[in-house]
Amino acid sequence: MQSASPSGGHFELTAVPAMAWQRTRAGIPAGALWSSLIVFLLVLTIARSTVAASWVPGLLDSLPMVALAGAVTMGVLALTPLPWWLSVLAGLLAGPAVAGLIAAPIFRADNVIDPTATGANLINAWLTKVSDGSAFGDRAFVLFLITWLMWVTGAWLSWCVLRWRQPMIGLVPGTAALATNVLNFPGDQNGYTLSFIVLTFALLLWSNYTGSIAKAVRVNMKLMGDARWDFWETGVVAMAGLLLLAIMLPPLSNQDRTLTIQSSLFSSWAQLQEQLNHPSSAGQGTGTAGGTTGFSLSVGLGGPLKTSKNPVFTYTVVGTFPGPKYFRGANITETENGYWTYPTFPVDWQATIAKGQSPEYGEDYSPMALALFRINMVSPPRGSGDVLFYPGQFFSVDRSTVASEVHASPDTVTSSSLYTVDKLSVFNPSRSNGAYSITVGYPDVSEDELRAAGSDYPAWILPYMTVRTTGYRPNDTLTRIHDLAVSLVKNTTNQYDAANAIQAYLRGDLFRYTLTPRLPDRGQDPLDFFLFNSHEGYCQYYATAMGDMLRSLGIPVRxxxxxxxxxYSTSTGLYTVHDSDAHTWVEAYFPKYGWIPFEPTNDHEQTWNPIQRKTQTVPLCLRDNLCVPGGTPSASGSPRVGGAPGFQEPNGPSGDGTTGFTLKSLDAGTVTRIAGGLLALILIVFGVVARYLRPRTVMGVWKRTLMLARLAGTRLQPGETPLELSRRLSSVFPEAASAVRDVARGFVVAAYAPPDLAPSARTPVLEAWVALRPLMLRRVARRLRPHRA
Structure with a gap:
């Protein structure tokens, strides 16, 4: 029987992958393979950065595969002869479909939708949530948008690079996504940022190079021998310089303005829908229809709140502030129509306070600890764009301001005399945007001192001690609230313990913190429903309950x-306050010590904790000692702006460390700078070597030939002529024989021919060097890595 196989032949299965790879590579246009690789790495970098940002905790692990799938899909379509509009349309339609498939299970689970519901049912339910504004706080919707963005990032970049040869346009969505991640979650983004910078420079260089070569081929332009070498030498050096600038220069911004616009848009949309659906709820506060988290001049007991992540301001502290870092916007003193509010009627007193000046107060509280807060107002709250926010008691600020006092004392005798600042507003300009430094005080007193403060209240405090019996709440509700307060304080003997008893009751396990509280039946008072039925609500419910109970007992409260x-961000050294940090708390008045804060809200997540009294063991900047906060370095640690990388305060962001600095382990930002600097140094060295290997004279070519030959293991022998050396190099390096001979002959002519003939050797020698250089470099590399030979 004869064999059907070719004589003497055999078939190797191992050759199949190699053959397939060679055919695939041969079918891809020149440069597209490397372009695709850089695109895929960039897409993965952006997607992994988004996963690290954790916009939707625990649900973003699929983003790298989604982004890569988009890049591969559009990359394949880019290399096909299909019309561009058809390919782009296919990519656009695939994006929301993929995002919908990934987000649908979460949407079903969160909204208790029948698992057998059709896609049309899901789309209809989603459109309903979008129309009423609730979708913007839905994690499934956020997951859908982010997944769609990652698909667009990969698909658009791949298409623009491989089909349109426009990488700058393709980088737009990915750059926006990475910038949003970096500005909002800078702590985990250093490695991704460095990778993105390097890969972006590489993509731009490679795209420019391949585009230039393609244009030269189309017009039949012959490139000079060192044209390619010149391009990469210049490109690498420029890349090193730009990389150093990117990692060493300070950022242009620490705040995400894109996120501000997006968050404000979503909040505005939701608020508009609420007003359209519930016209009666328009006005200050949350009313009864709910709204979004943020600052308000009223304390409404409304419905569900949607969380807004809009950044409002950043700040640092100079010195030690012993009180809670609760930033006062307005003291809420009036009660009407079931809620507390800042008055809509003209206040009793307003005092103009010049920049850097302190108001004259009618009472002096002691001991008063001072601290300096440096605040940068990024996005003032809507409707209160002139309000300055600060903790504690106001002393001075580097802005011209107007201090408002709702209830002025009858014995006020001068235009600058104040007993309290209920709202601090700026004028000229009348917007609080930008940076301001404000000095504040806090009465650092102990619990025993507050217990002994007594109840000898001055006359001006009387408006804060009583509950309105008309136009506020039903009388039976006021009676029930008073009776509850009496039962809670029956075992106390002073005002401080009474306030603490009510605070402890509201912070107990009976009550549950939630942004989506149940609403009372029509006609039932919302506070009555909170205290005696639902026991669930957010900070406004807790503060209103404590305020009403204290006033029913005759204890002054606001x-x-x-x-x-x-x-706090360790990478920026700043605290950032968002709309979601908006809060309402309680302050009770104690003779000699002024207004002391209380915290009745307990979310059981350690967000809002009971306020500690005089527990500081570090030195304080006391006003009675004529201390000036910020005038000299504080004895205590506090977060700093622009501190030396790798150094941080002993106790981190709490600001309660001891004197001096302590060397800590390198932080992520420092490691990134070091890695970027080393990479830039490597690129600079590469550029220097490249410049050295591009001589401009015949003598320079000959010297570099001798140098490479020596590195490759062949040295010039004593008495050996250039032609003799070329013959020996030709035998040692046979692949370079022709180029070596041309260089040697040209050198002989340039060195020994008459002056009128010597210049003619330059051009042939430089052309021969272009051919010889890569061959000799490969020989040097083989000698340095013999196991790869």
Whole structure:
């Protein structure tokens, strides 16, 4: 029987992948393979950055595969002869479909939708949530948008690079996504930022190079021998310089203005829908229809609140502030129509305070600890764009301001005399945008001192001690609230313990913090429903309950609307306060010590904690000691702006460390700078070497030939002529024989021929060097890595 196989032949399965790869690579246009690789790496970098940002915790792990799938899909379409509009349309339609498939299970689970519901049912339910504004706070909707963005990032970049040869246009959505991640979650983005910068420069260089070569081929232009070498030498050096600038220069902004616009848009949309759906709820506060988190001049007991992440301001502290970092916007003193509010009627007193000056107060509280807050107002709250926010008691600010006092004392005798600043507003200009430094004080007193403060209240405090019996709440509700307060304080003997008892009751396990509280039946008072039925609500419910109970007992109290401490970033050294940090708390008045804050809200997540009294063990900047906060370095640690990389305060962002600096382990930002600097140094060295290997004279070519030959293992022998050396190099390096001979002959002519003939050797020698250089570099590399030979 004869064999059907070719004589002497055999078939190797191992050759199949290599053959397939060679055919695939041969079918891809020149340069597209490397372009695709850089695109895929860029897309993965942006997607992994978004996963690290954790916009929707635990649900973004699929983003890298989505972005890569979009890049591969549009990359394949870009290399096909299909019309561009058809390919782009296919990519646009695929994006929301993929995002919908990924987000649909979460949407079903969060909204209790029948698992058997059709796609049309899901779309209809989603459109309903978009129309009423609730979708913007839905994690499934956020997941859908981010997944769609990642598909667009990969698909658009791949298409623009491989089909349109326009990488700058393709980078737009991905750059916007990465910038949003970096500005909002800078702590985990250093590596992704460096990778993005390097890959972006590489993509732009490679795209420019391949585009230039393609144009030269189309017009039959012959490139000079060192044209390619010149391009990469210049490109690499420029890349190193730009990389150093990118990682060493300070950022243009620490705030995400894109996110501000987006958040404001979403909040405005939701608020507009609320007003359209509930016309009666328009006005200040949340009313009964709910709204979004943010600052307001009223304390409404409304319906569900939607969280807004709009950044409002950033701040740092100079010195130690012993009180809570609760930023006062307005003291809420009046009660009407079931809620507390800042008055709509003209206040009793307003005093103009010059820049850097302190108001004259009618009472002096002691001991008063001072601190300096440096605040940068990024996005003032809507409707209160002139309000300055600060913790504690106001002393001075580097702005011209107007201090408003709702209830002025009858014995006020001068235009600058104030007993309290219920709202601090700026004028000329009348917007609080930008940076301001404000000095504030806090009465650092102990619990025993507050217990002994007594109840000898001055006359001006009387409006804060009583509950309105008409136009506020039903009388039976006021009676029930008073009776509850009496039962809670029956075992106390002073005002401080009474306030603490009510605070402890509201912070107990009976009550549950939620932004989506149940609403009372029509006609039922919302506070009555909160205290005696639902026991669930947000900070406005807790503060209103404590305020009403204290006033029913004759204890002077007011509510305060403002913001909580915000979140600290180790990479920027700043606290950032968002709309979601908006808060309402309680302040009670104690003779000799003034207004002391209380925290009745307990979200059981350690966000709002009971306020500590005189527990500081570090030195304070006391007013009685004529201390000036910020005038000299504080003895205590506090977050700093622009501190030396790798150094941080001993106790981190709390600002309660000890004197001096402590060397800590390198932070992520410092590591990134070091890595970027090393990479830039490597690129600069590469550029220097490249410039050295591009001589402009015949003698320079000959010297570099001898140098490369020596590195490759062949040295010039004593007494050996250039032609003799070329013959020996030709035998040692046979692949370079022709180029070596041309260089040697040209050198002989340039060195020994008559002056009128010597210049003619330059051009042939430089052309021969272009051919010889890569061959000799490969020989040097083989000698340095013999195992790869």
């Amino acid at each position: 509510l305060v609307n403002g913001y909580g401490p915000g979140s």
